[in-house]
Structure formats: structure tokens, C-alpha cells
Amino acid sequence: xxxxxxxxxxxxxxxxxxxxxxxxxxxxxxxxxxxxxxxxxxxxxxxxxxxxxxxxxxxxxxxxxxxxxxxxxxxxxxxxxxxxxxxxxxxxxxxxxxxxxxxxxxxxxxxxxxxxxxxxxxxxxxxxxxxxxxxxxxxxxxxxxxxxxxxxxxxxxxxxxxxxxxxxxxxxxxxxxxxxxxxxxxxxxxxxxxxxxxxxxxxxxxxxxxxxxxxxxxxxxxxxxxxxxxxxxxxxxxxxxxxxxxxxxxxxxxxxxxxxxxxxxxxxxxxxxxxxxxxxxxxxx
Ligand SMILES: C[S@@+](CC[C@H](N)C(=O)[O-])C[C@H]1O[C@@H](n2cnc3c(N)ncnc32)[C@H](O)[C@@H]1O
Numbered sequence: 001x002x003x004x005x006x007x008x009x010x011x012x013x014x015x016x017x018x019x020x021x022x023x024x025x026x027x028x029x030x031x032x033x034x035x036x037x038x039x040x041x042x043x044x045x046x047x048x049x050x051x052x053x054x055x056x057x058x059x060x061x062x063x064x065x066x067x068x069x070x071x072x073x074x075x076x077x078x079x080x081x082x083x084x085x086x087x088x089x090x091x092x093x094x095x096x097x098x099x100x101x102x103x104x105x106x107x108x109x110x111x112x113x114x115x116x117x118x119x120x121x122x123x124x125x126x127x128x129x130x131x132x133x134x135x136x137x138x139x140x141x142x143x144x145x146x147x148x149x150x151x152x153x154x155x156x157x158x159x160x161x162x163x164x165x166x167x168x169x170x171x172x173x174x175x176x177x178x179x180x181x182x183x184x185x186x187x188x189x190x191x192x193x194x195x196x197x198x199x200x201x202x203x204x205x206x207x208x209x210x211x212x213x214x215x216x217x218x219x220x221x222x223x224x225x226x227x228x229x230x231x232x233x234x235x236x237x238x239x240x241x242x243x244x245x246x247x248x249x250x251x252x253x254x255x256x257x258x259x260x261x262x263x264x265x266x267x268x269x270x271x272x273x274x275x276x277x278x279x280x281x282x283x284x285x
Contacts, residue, residue, distance in 0.1 A: 013045030013066050013073040018272040019049040019149035019180035021216055022206065026178070026278055027146075028247050029209035031056055036142035038135070040065060042163065043150040047077050050146065051084050054106050055283065061105040061140060068110025068126060109135075114159030116166070125275060128163060132171050147179040151190060158193055165197040168283045177281040178196065178204075178225040181236050182272060194281065204278040217248075217270035 027034050027049055034053050035105065038061040041050035047064045064081070066073045081087045091150045110132055116128050144168060150160055179192075181285045194201055256278040 013043065013070065014076050014237055015148040016046045016048055017182070018269060019182050019276050020046065020210060020272070021194070021275045023049045023146060023148045023180040023276060024052050024249055025054055025211050026180075026209050027250060031245075034060065034144060038140045039063070039144040039146060040131075040142055040147075040167075042113070043067075043144040043147055043152075044078065045073060045148075047080050049148055051273065052248065053144075053146075054086055054103065058103065059105070059156060061108045061138075061264065063109060063131070063135070065109045065111035065131075067112045069112065071147070074108060074110060081106060081108060096156050101190060104112060104149065104188075112159075113156060113163045121223075128166060129180065135171070135267070142167060142175045143179040145175055147184055150179060151181050151188070152184075154188055157188075157190055159200065161190065161193045161197050164281065165199055166282075168199070173283055175282075177279075179279050181277045181279055183275045183277060198284045200282045200284045201279045204280055206276075213270075213273055217273050 031100060033055040036059040037053075039050070040063040041047060043054075043065045043066050044050050044066050050062050050064045053060055066077060068074065078087065086103050110126055111128060111131060136208075145164055147160070147164075167180050168175060168177070270283050
């Protein structure tokens, strides 16, 4: 079993959870639905689904968010963005005290669920309302909200759903929330919260996109920590045809395996994969 103390560490956004592979495989299988769209990932942590979306085309607008009160997580997202060629933090820019965005349409923001408005100081505010205002000023609406293993701690479930409901009600009614959900206890149903906040869900069967359990459960033959083999660089062509592209999640390396062994043993990982569901949540009609 995974060590529960590790799982409750506030830095639990700093490694890739099994749900992230499920959501990312879905995005890859349906990538034409995500390419060139405006996408927010909430509770992004290591941001695999978000980085994958950013790699689909230079026009895909990706907003990676996580809680601002654990700075290590946002720092980690910045580092992931740098490794994936989305921001440039060369020495020159570091000395200017900033990361230079290489893609104006990849944003990294602090967003705590349920926190609509956060006044940091006189001229600096954060929170959902500010983020929505910024998206509106860019002339866009959100097409997708992504969340991988965000239904983790039941005390956060309603804040999370309120955040999603607010976006769907007041900003982007046609958006969909796609979330990979690891069922850790049958007592943790979110249905009553969906009903309360007038949302409806449908389950996306993993077999509908041929999710390959064996790839992750037995071989664990994936890589995401090699700075020379970023997701962007893993794309072998710029073809837009889904059939001709190489899945960046297919790359064979032991490094991903080594990284995981620090955190979760393989048996636990395999068991986790079997308890993951994928849901599409929208405003009730
Ligand atoms: C189980 S981790 C999943 C991380 C990543 N999405 C993945 O699948 O690898 C849960 C994520 O939700 C974030 N999170 C937890 N509570 C939050 C809150 N109240 N507001 C915003 N993010 C939160 C954590 O920081 C963490 O990144």
C-alpha cells in the first residue's frame, strides 16, 4: 500500500497520479476536440494533461492552475513548462527575476477552489473572478475544464464543484468538465453535489478509447522526466491527422519507472488504475 503520510503531504501535486495518464490518454485519443481550444486544468499538479494539450498546436490556449498556498506546486508547474519548451527561464531571464513566456497562451495561475476573489495587495488580485476576467479580455470562452484526481479529499469536493459550476453558469455554459476520478471509497459519491449545483455527468468508458491498462500497470514504459524528451519534442510530425501522430505517452524509458518507485509501488499503482473512472460533467439541461 502507498504510504498514507506521503499521500497527505501538501506537495502531493508534485508527482504524476495514475488518473493523469487516464485523462491524458483520453485527450490524445480525442485530440481533435482539444486542439486550438481554450482549456483550463484545475488542481493540475504535474500538469501532464495540460502539457499534452499545449503540445497539440501553438493555438491551443492552456491555463494550468493549482493552489497558491503551496508554492512548490506552482514552481513545479513552471519547471514542467520550461522542460516542455513553453517558457524560457534561461539565466538571462532569471536575472530579470522572471520566466519569459515563449507561448503567450500558456498561463500558470494560482487558483484555490471555492476562492472567488483574493485580494493579495492593493494592486494585485487573484482568484477565479480575476482569471475569468482575464480570459474574457483575451476574447475567449473556455471550451474544456480538466481535472485529474481532483476528487481526492472529500472536504474539498464542494469547493471544487462550486468552482466548476460557477464557470459553467456564468462564463462558459458550453464548456465541459472532464475529470478522471479515482474511487477510493464507495462512500465518497459526488452525485448529491452535482444535483445540488445543477450539474449532470456521464461516464466515459475507458474501453471507448482503448485505454491500455497493461501499458501502465505492468511495463510502466513511459517517460515524462527527461528534459531532452519533452512532450513537445516527442511529437514526430505536425500532421493534423490523428492516425499519423505518435502518442507522446508511448515513449519507452525506465526513467518514469524509477521516478514512480520513489512514490508508489507498482502493485498499488496497478490497483489504482482499476479504480479510475472518467466523467464528463456539464450544466444540467
Ligand atoms: C491528487 S493530486 C492530483 C495532481 C495531478 N492533477 C495529477 O493527477 O497528477 C490533487 C491536486 O489538487 C490540488 N488541490 C488540492 N486541494 C486544492 C484546492 N483546495 N484548490 C486547488 N487545488 C487543490 C493539489 O495541489 C494537487 O495538485
